[in-house]
Amino acid sequence: MPDTLSKSFIVALAGQKGGSGKTTTALNLADAWHAQGLKVLLVDTDPQGTAQTWRDVMEEHDERGPTVVSMSKGFHHDIEQLAAAYDRVIIDCPPGENTIQRAAIMIADLTILPCGPGATDIWSMAETFELIRRARMLDPSLKASVLITRKVSNTVIGDQAEEMFKSLEFPSFTTTLGYRVAFQESPNAGLGVVRYKPSGSAAREIKALVEEIETLYIKTTLQVAS
Ligand SMILES: Nc1ncnc2c1ncn2[C@@H]1O[C@H](COP(=O)(O)OP(=O)(O)O)[C@@H](O)[C@H]1O
Numbered sequence: 001m002p003d004t005l006s007k008s009f010i011v012a013l014a015g016q017k018g019g020s021g022k023t024t025t026a027l028n029l030a031d032a033w034h035a036q037g038l039k040v041l042l043v044d045t046d047p048q049g050t051a052q053t054w055r056d057v058m059e060e061h062d063e064r065g066p067t068v069v070s071m072s073k074g075f076h077h078d079i080e081q082l083a084a085a086y087d088r089v090i091i092d093c094p095p096g097e098n099t100i101q102r103a104a105i106m107i108a109d110l111t112i113l114p115c116g117p118g119a120t121d122i123w124s125m126a127e128t129f130e131l132i133r134r135a136r137m138l139d140p141s142l143k144a145s146v147l148i149t150r151k152v153s154n155t156v157i158g159d160q161a162e163e164m165f166k167s168l169e170f171p172s173f174t175t176t177l178g179y180r181v182a183f184q185e186s187p188n189a190g191l192g193v194v195r196y197k198p199s200g201s202a203a204r205e206i207k208a209l210v211e212e213i214e215t216l217y218i219k220t221t222l223q224v225a226s
């Protein structure tokens, strides 16, 4: 378990495109950190309320899990005070809008940008990258990293797409999420993949992502702050 629990670390899942994996990544990070014994708050800012529904399903199954709150525009005014009681705060953003995404990016210690594995997926990130660029004009220290999702197992990403990811001005996580049924099935059990199928490939990937975030971003950020 991480030893720096005194300050909360805020992660935003952003991106204009629907279906890129924001909510899937948000639920699974929240569930994985909760399973490590950390106090986790998942903020559902999407009017579709998928994260909130996932929490309701969890309760129906008598499972314990992270705290989930639904919030809309203006949520950033409340979040700092709320966040103080948690080790990890995860903000799941709605697609196709700017206001909430901009606020989440500004408030987050790390913004994760899930992106499918193809060239067209990367092209569709242009508007989101512009949001990050503009946010960085206000705060140059903002951190953002691309997460490649829905990668088909046992194949490499096409050479061209791989080159495109490498040449982006934003880093990509070494960890990628494969196209896996466990990501689709686990919400219906009110779980993340780490608890749904602990020895499966999806669980391995989420644990690796947690480890990468802890090592690259959280340890340095929280040490600097303390
Ligand atoms: N790695 C994955 N493997 C298989 N299905 C996935 C994966 N990531 C997301 N999905 C599925 O794709 C759909 C959209 O994902 P979601 O996380 O809701 O995207 P977003 O929140 O960005 O709109 C969901 O049905 C989800 O189950």
Ligand SMILES: [Mg+2]
Residues within 6 Å of the ligand: 022, 023, 024, 046, 050, 093, 094, 095
């Ligand atoms: Mg979503």
